[in-house]
Amino acid sequence: MAISRIILGVTGGIAAYKTPALVRRLKDRGVEVQVVLTRSAREFVTETTLQAVSGLPVRDNLWDKETEAAMGHIELARWADLVLIAPATAEIMSRLASGSAPDLLTTLCLATEARIAIAPAMNHVMWVKDAVQENRRRLEERGVHILGPDDGDQACGETGPGRMVSPDDIVASLLGPAAAHPVLSGKSILITAGPTYEAIDPVRYITNRSSGKMGYALAAACQEAGADVLLVSGPVSISPPVGVKVLPVQSAADMHAAVHAHLDGADIFVGAAAVSDYRVADISRDKIKKSGDDLSIALAQNADILASVAALSDGPFTVGFAAETTHLREHALAKLEKKKADMIVANLVGKDLGFDTDDNAVDVYWKGGEQSFSKRDKAMLARDLTTLIVERHLEHSHTAMTAELPATMVRD
Ligand code: CTP
Numbered sequence: 279m280a281i282s283r284i285i286l287g288v289t290g291g292i293a294a295y296k297t298p299a300l301v302r303r304l305k306d307r308g309v310e311v312q313v314v315l316t317r318s319a320r321e322f323v324t325e326t327t328l329q330a331v332s333g334l335p336v337r338d339n340l341w342d343k344e345t346e347a348a349m350g351h352i353e354l355a356r357w358a359d360l361v362l363i364a365p366a367t368a369e370i371m372s373r374l375a376s377g378s379a380p381d382l383l384t385t386l387c388l389a390t391e392a393r394i395a396i397a398p399a400m401n402h403v404m405w406v407k408d409a410v411q412e413n414r415r416r417l418e419e420r421g422v423h424i425l426g427p428d429d430g431d432q433a434c435g436e437t438g439p440g441r442m443v444s445p446d447d448i449v450a451s452l453l454g455p456a457a458a459h460p461v462l463s464g465k466s467i468l469i470t471a472g473p474t475y476e477a478i479d480p481v482r483y484i485t486n487r488s489s490g491k492m493g494y495a496l497a498a499a500c501q502e503a504g505a506d507v508l509l510v511s512g513p514v515s516i517s518p519p520v521g522v523k524v525l526p527v528q529s530a531a532d533m534h535a536a537v538h539a540h541l542d543g544a545d546i547f548v549g550a551a552a553v554s555d556y557r558v559a560d561i562s563r564d565k566i567k568k569s570g571d572d573l574s575i576a577l578a579q580n581a582d583i584l585a586s587v588a589a590l591s592d593g594p595f596t597v598g599f600a601a602e603t604t605h606l607r608e609h610a611l612a613k614l615e616k617k618k619a620d621m622i623v624a625n626l627v628g629k630d631l632g633f634d635t636d637d638n639a640v641d642v643y644w645k646g647g648e649q650s651f652s653k654r655d656k657a658m659l660a661r662d663l664t665t666l667i668v669e670r671h672l673e674h675s676h677t678a679m680t681a682e683l684p685a686t687m688v689r690d
Contacts, residue, residue: 281309281359281360281452281453281520281521282308282309282310282359283309283310283312283357283358283359283360284304284309284310284311284312284358284359284360284361284362284452285311285312285313285314285354285355285357285358285360285361285362285386285390285392286300286301286304286311286312286313286314286332286362286363286364287314287315287316287361287362287363287364287366287370287383287386287387288313288314288315288316288319288323288328288363288364288365289316289318289319289363289365289366289367289369289370289383290316290317290318290319290320290321290322290367290369291322291365291366291367291399291400291442292322292365292399292433293364293365293399293433293441293442294319294322294323294365295322295323296365296442296444296445297313297323297328297364297365297445298323298327298328298331299445300364300445300448300449301313301328301331301332302331302445303445303446303448303449304449304453305331305332305333307449307453309453310334311332311334312332312334312337312354312357312358313328313329313332313334313336313337314336314337314338314382314383314386315328315336315337315338316338316370316381316383317338317381318367320338325338337354337382338382339382340381340382340385351382351385351386351389352389354386355385355386355389355390355391355392356390356391358386358390358392359392359393359521360392360393360394360395360452360520360521361386361387361390361392361393361394361395362394362395362396362397362448362452363383363387363394363395363396363397364396364397364399364425364442364443364448365397365398365399365442366396366397366398366399367398367399367400368398368400368404368405368407368409368410368413370383370384370396371396371398371410371413371414371417372409372410372413374387374394374396374413374417374422375412375413375416375417393421393423393518393520393521394421394422394423395422395423395424395425395452395520396417396422396423396424396425397425397426397427397442397443397448398414398424398425398426398427398440398442399426399427399440399441399442400427400440401432401434401436401440402432402436402437402438402439402440403436403438404440405427405438405439405440406438406439421517421518423451423452423517423520425443425447425448425451425452426441426442426443426447427439427440427441427442427443428441428442428443428444428447429441451520452520452521453521454501454502454503454504460503460504461503461504461665461668462500462503462504462505462664462668463503463504463505464504465504465505465506465545465546466505466506466508466543466544466545466546467497467500467505467506467507467508467544467545467546467547467548468507468508468510468537468540468541468544468546468547468548468594469493469496469497469500469507469508469509469510469547469548469550470493470509470510470511470512470533470537470548470549470550470551470553470583471488471490471492471493471494471496471497471509471510471511471512471514471550471551472488472489472490472493472511472512472513472514472551472552473485473486473487473488473490473512473513473514473551473552473554474512474527474528474529474530474532474533474551474552474553474554475512475513475528475529476529476530476554476556476557476558476580477528477529477558477561478558478561478562478566478575479561479562479563479564479565479566480562480563480564480565481565482565482566484554484556484558485513485554486552486554487552488512488514488551488552489514489515489516489635490511490512490514490516491516491635491636491656492550492599492638492656492659492660493509493511493548493550493551494509494511494514494516494518494519495656495657495659495660496548496550496660496663496664497509497518497519497522498519498522498657498660499657499660499661499663499664500546500664501519501521501522502661503664503668505546507521507522507523508522508523508524508525508540508544509522509523509524509525510524510525510527510533510536510537510540510551511524511525511526511527511551512526512527512528512533512551512552513526513528525540529554529557530553530554530557530580530581530583531557531580531581533551533553533583534580534581534583534586537583537587538586538587541587541590541593541594544594545594545595545671546594546595546596546597546667546671547584547587547593547594547595547596547597548596548597548667549583549584549587549596549597549598549599549619550599551583552601553580553582553583554580555579555580556577556578556579556580557577557578557580558575558576558577558578559575559576559577559578560576582617584596584598584617584619585616585617585618585619588617588618588619588620589618595620595621595667595670595671595674595675596617596618596619596620596621597619597620597621597622597623597667598613598614598617598619598621598622598623599622599623599624599625600613600622600623600624600625601624601625601626601627602624602625602626602627603626603627603628606624606625606626606641607624607641607643609624610622610624610641610643611643614643614644614645620644620645620670620671620674621642621643621644621666621667621670622642622643622644623640623641623642623663624640624641624642624643625638625639625640625641626639635656636655636656637653637654637655637656637659638653638654638656638659639651639652639653639654640659640663642663642666644670649666651663
């Protein structure tokens with residue numbers, strides 16, 4: 279889901295003077311911005327300026343009858359795709375971490391289901407204090423996106439970490455770098471990621487070592503490139519990229535159903551999930567009790583999601599993954615052929631490779647071509663793969679289109 283409505287919470291730090299520029303940059307990218315000021319923020323920036331640049335009355339009071347009548351705070355919390363707090367003081371971080379809600383901004387943060395991002399700004403000695411770092415960790419663990427702070431000269435005349443990230447960098451991390459024509463703008467992409475859980479009984483399940491990092495990194499890269507991204511994700515412990523919609527699922531059957539329910543209009547499908555090939559044939563209603571030395575569980579084969587999408591006559595461009603322990607090329611080419619995918623991204627898995635790591639090296643195969651990507655950070659790899667996917671997708675659409683045209687109209 280692209281971000282189109284942001285609540286910008288401004289708290290009381292000197293960096294608040296940069297917020298009119300931040301609002302401008304967001305508006306330039308087509309985002310509606312509702313500014314919410316805290317009482318101390320008013321010491322640093324005026325309501326008049328923020329109202330002028332945002333084009334909306336600034337909100338600052340939970341108890342203002344007039345503004346609440348126009349859009350109540352619960353409605354406002356639902357309206358937003360993202361709550362961004364910039365600058366975020368040590369005080370607001372502490373309130374968010376403890377869940378206290380004495381004013382409009384903190385109440386909105388509790389009442390919203392949207393992602394929260396904060397750009398901390400404070401004196402460098404405050405930033406490294408245990409209490410502040412503990413709050414930062416707690417917020418990060420709860421999925422709050424922390425932007426910066428930057429290192430450098432501070433308003434107090436000292437130098438160190440604590441400067442608010444610049445408005446340009448905040449906008450780039452939330453919305454992706456500004457491009458005149460983002461390559462995937464207007465494209466819709468469905469990505470599966472993570473492992474699946476196949477229940478054995480109410481307390482046990484079969485799963486695998488997938489962390490979901492590669493699929494999530496691809497979702498972020500595609501979103502950065504302007505696509506509308508839906509992640510159908512098995513259980514993972516990482517936060518989704520800002521602006522990406524996530525549909526959580528458990529089993530391979532759930533994932534299959536969720537993919538086919540949301541495939542309509544998708545231009546590209548990426549199967550990055552490590553889908554369990556088998557499910558338990560007969561899930562026990564009650565916990566299986568220990569009895570005897572051996573236990574056998576019958577398994578039944580799951581439907582192949584990637585192959586089912588690739589088989590659709592008017593389906594999307596399909597990209598699959600192949601995680602192998604041996605004979606990478608041979609297995610990858612066999613999967614390309616068997617599943618009728620348009621591209622297979624193959625990597626070796628095993629000790630320190632592939633699953634649950636931050637780096638990855640892959641070889642990509644398609645009909646008539648291949649390309650290797652040496653070991654690099656998964657975020658960087660995801661960007662490089664996205665570039666290749668875009669190239670192959672364009673080539674594929676061009677071939678499909680020219681195949682439908684009379685031969686005289688086809689130039690090359
Ligand atoms: N995949 C899928 N649905 C399944 C199994 C796999 O969509 N039921 C997709 C994965 O998301 C991945 C690709 O198929 O993109 C390859 O997955 P993998 O498990 O390596 O393939 P398998 O066909 O299961 O082959 P193997 O015998 O190596 O397990």
